[in-house]
Structures are given as structure tokens and as C-alpha cells.
Amino acid sequence: MVDATVDAQVARAPAPDDRLRRARAAHLWLAILLGVTAIFSLGVGATDVSLQSIGLKLVTGEPLTQMERVVLWDIRLPRLLMGIAVGAALAVSGALMQGLFRNPLADPGLVGVSAGATLGAVGAIVLGASLPVAVLAWTGGALVPLAAFVGAWATMVLLYRIATRRGQTSVATMLLGGIAIAALTMALVGLLIFRADDLQLRELNFWQLGSLTGSSWDKLMIAGPIILGALLLANRLGRGLNGLALGEATASHLGFDVQQLKRWCVLLVAAATGAAVAVSGGIGFIGIVVPHILRLVTGPDHRTLLINAALLGATLLIVADMISRTIISPAELPIGIVTAVLGGPVFLWILLQRRNVVDL
């Protein structure tokens, strides 16, 4: 090519449209959105405790009633924080899985994490009573979440072992192995359901549909730090996941330790999803819908995608939770139903609207 032409082309070339800059600006907007939604959700609930009355009392110095204090401090606040943690964990886990599998439809459910958690939880519900009294006393009310977390971890570690040979993890083997393990796990769950009595079936059903009902400071103190730690570490994988989009060999030529990257992905997804599913049951769609929306709006760069996914995931989950506890108030709809009802059509709508981009 002649040099003069090159110069002319450089002069004509527009400045690159900076999606990265826009995606970074989105951190702020999404954080504000989360903050506003969070404050709003504190004023919503089955009982008649409104933010206005509490705010007024805080300004005038009038003490809160016992009722207001309990509702706000012991019920709504831990539940809100749990919603933020779980929403962020599910959305970021989804983004990590999609980056690892290089596929926008991947999700933690795909590699058996959710199935493992379900087996743990169902096992605890159905067989819990036959455990030694000492164990029951030690775990207290946390038996089901604890069992779910262990179940999630056990399946992920097993799967990682199966897919790793001579220090190299095959993502394809992991995917296929995950399907096999999930099938096996769900068969065991079926067997346990077959053994369960009516009361256990009801508890089990509620758990499988997902809910933040049982949120307490105690549970939050266990799940919160695990999820927070996982999210902070996940944020460091962004560049590596971008490289991985070009394939494992190229990522390695770009200077990334691909095996380490894969190991961290698996580890963090197991921790974050395990903790989230343990305290809230099976909540679907957040992990797929949130990263997908963000990719369409701000691009696929994982350096910003992971942070934005955490913020948007948290926001959407507390919105879903607000709906779940008010729509048939005073009863509660399992939140998994709400996310599926909201997420499914939104997902389809995006697919149809942006078909040309989605095809890419």
C-alpha cells in the first residue's frame, strides 16, 4: 500500500467508539440505581412500616417503635443485604461461566453446581432428622444451607478432577461431565423425594423454587463474606477472560496462565454460587439474563462486565424480591418464580430485538 493512501485513511478514520469508557461510566449509574432500589425496598413489605414514617422519626428524633425496629433491623435489612449478595453472586457466576465456556448461554447450572446444592439441601431436609443429635445441635437451623454449600462444592471439585488430566483442564469435558453429574445428582434427588413425607415435600418444594424468606444476620454473616471475597477475586480475572475469548492457545500467547485462570473461575463460581444457592435456593435466570443485557449495552469486555453484572444482578434480585413479598401479600411467592416470569420474556424480547447482534 502506498504511504500517501495510508495517511489519508488515518486522517479519515473516526476515533474508536469507546465502549470501554461507557461501560466504566455504567459502574456509577448502576451503583446509583442499586442504592435507590435498596432504599426503596426497605419501605416495602407485608407489614405497614413505611420509610416516610421512619425517616420522619429519625429527623425529629422521635424513637422508633419496637415493631418498626424489628421489621427494619431484623427482617428487611438482612433480607435486603442477602438479596444484594445473592443477586451479585449469581450474575457474576454466570458471567464467569460464560467467559470460561466461551458461550453466552453457559451458567452455573450447566456444570452441576446447582444440582449438587439441591442434592445437599434435599438430603438435609429428608434425612436430616436421622442425623446424630450432636450434629443437629451444632448446625442448628443452618443444616440445609450448609448441606447445600457442601453439595455444590463437592460436585464442582469432582467435575474439575474429572476434566483435568496432566495439569490441563478440558472445558469440553467439564461441560459434558457436568451434564452427566447433574443427571446422576437429580436421580438421587428424585430418590430422596420419593422417600420424603408431605411436610418435607413442602419444604423441599419451597427450597427448590428459591426464596430469601429465611434471611437473618446469622446466615448473612456466613454467606456474605464468602460471596464478597469471591466477587473481589473474580474482578481480577477480567483481562484473562477477554483473552480466553480468542481461544485457550491465543490467551496463553497473550501472556495469561490459562490453567490458573480456569482453576480460579471454577473455584470462585463454586464459592459464590454455592453460598448463594445455599441461603436462597434455586433462583434462575439472573446468571444468564444480566450478563447478556450488559453485553448488548456496554460490550463484552469482562473487565467492566463483571462489576456491572454484580451491580445489576443485585438490583434485579431485590426488585424481584420486592415483587415476591408484596404481590400476594401477606403470603410470599417464591422468588425463583418471579425471576423466571420476569427473566424469560425479557430474555426472549432481547433476542428478538437484537437478533442481528445476538447472532454474532
Place this chain on the structure above:
Amino acid sequence: MLSARNITAKYGRRTVLHDVSLTARPGALTAIIGPNGSGKTTCLKALTGELEHSGVVALGGRDCITMQPWELATLRAVLPQASTLAFPFTVIEVVRMGLRSGAEALDDTIPLAALDRVGLAGYANRFFQELSGGEAQRVHLARVLSQVWHPVVEAEPRWMFLDEPVSSLDIGHQLDVMRVARAFADQGGGVVAIIHDLNLTAMFADHVILFSKGRILASGPPETVIAEELLAEVYEIDETVRRMLSLAFELRSAPGGPGTHKSDKPPQSASAISA
């Protein structure tokens, strides 16, 4: 200096590379040629550490196996034969991935210059997946270029390993890309490229390594390696090909031609072929 000693590589139980040793020097364009399935790509994958192999590959006197991925990435960039991309990145976003972690991603001087170098100025905001095969290949070359933008850093040469960089390009862009590789070598960097086109090899390469059945059959300046008897042995070569090649050698030495390599004797054009 790139040196590989006693490289043997297998796919399963089948040995595809038999005890191969070679060297390539910085400041030169080393072309790997040979028929399909002769072990060229396998050799390149062994040289870049992508494929498990026995033997030692050393870059600048250091065994590559002892180097961390990030260390290697500062020394050399690799263009694979085919690349896929998982998510809808734009062209500029793909090229930026070549930048080192320390580089500020918002400074696009090098990525834009690299795009310009491969004839894709103005493509920065296009979606990668909307490009044609040849355009996509040149985007990847731009990414490779931005990874090793300066051919020599602190007296240490950097390297480009290119697996069929021109295979899906039209003739004009084939020449462009070969000139980019040539310029990188002329500025002191090292280039190792698998090239199918013997004419381009004759025109641009300083050193040619001819593979056949997983072994190196010949190695040396293009005039000696791209010689009739040798090629007849590995390719099914006829009179037409012979004439095309002699033309390529003539082009090389013609005024304004691409190739005057410093140390070698003036190309003996047709005589090398018909010798």
C-alpha cells in the same frame, strides 16, 4: 536467536515431528515451507509451546519452558492459522488485547497504527464477526503487531510466529502482509512464518526450512532450498511451477523489489532453479 533442538512431537501415538532441530536469527524472515501434513504447523506449535514435545526450544538463549507465559508474551507474539472469537468484540477491542497489561487501554495509538499497517484503517468500530475471512485474519495480525510493536526492545529482539499469515488473502493483501513481516525483520525483529506460496517465499524470505513427512529436508537461503530437484521430491512440481518460481526470483532482485537481504549473495534468480 531462536533455537530448537531435537524436537519430537506426537498426536496420540503417531509421531508427526521426528527429531527436528532448527535455528532462526533475529533480523531475518525465516519461512517454513512444505506440503500439507508435512509437520509445519506442528513444528510452529512446538516452537511456541502450544504442543507438548520433547527437546528444547530456546529464545535468546533461555529455555522457553522455564519462562512464565507473561514473560514469553513480551518476547513473542503468535498468529494462529485460524482463530475464533467468542463474544461480539469490535475490531479495536480485539487489537487492544495484544497490548501488555501495563499498557493503558484507552491509549489507542499502537492498535490504530497496527490496523493501519495491515490496511484496515477505519475498521476500528466494526464488529469482528461481521468481517470477511481475510479481514479477520488481518485484524489478528494487527493484534500480533501491537503485542510486539517495537521489533527490538533494550537490545533484545522480539519475535513473530505466523502460521499461514496470507492463506486467505487476495494477492494485494498478501504482498502487504509479507511487507509488514519483511519490515519487522529489517528493523531487527525475528519472524518465523509458515508460507504455502513458494513465490512469496522466494520473494521475501531470508532463510527457508523445507519440511517433508515430519522432518526437515533442507534448510538454507531461498535460492538453494527452492531448487528444482528438492521441490520435485516433495511437491509434485511441473514446468509451469518452475517458470513461476524463476519469475519470483527475478522480481525479488528487480528495482523496487522487496528483497535485498544484507548478508547473502545477490540472488541468482533463474540459475538457482534450473541448476
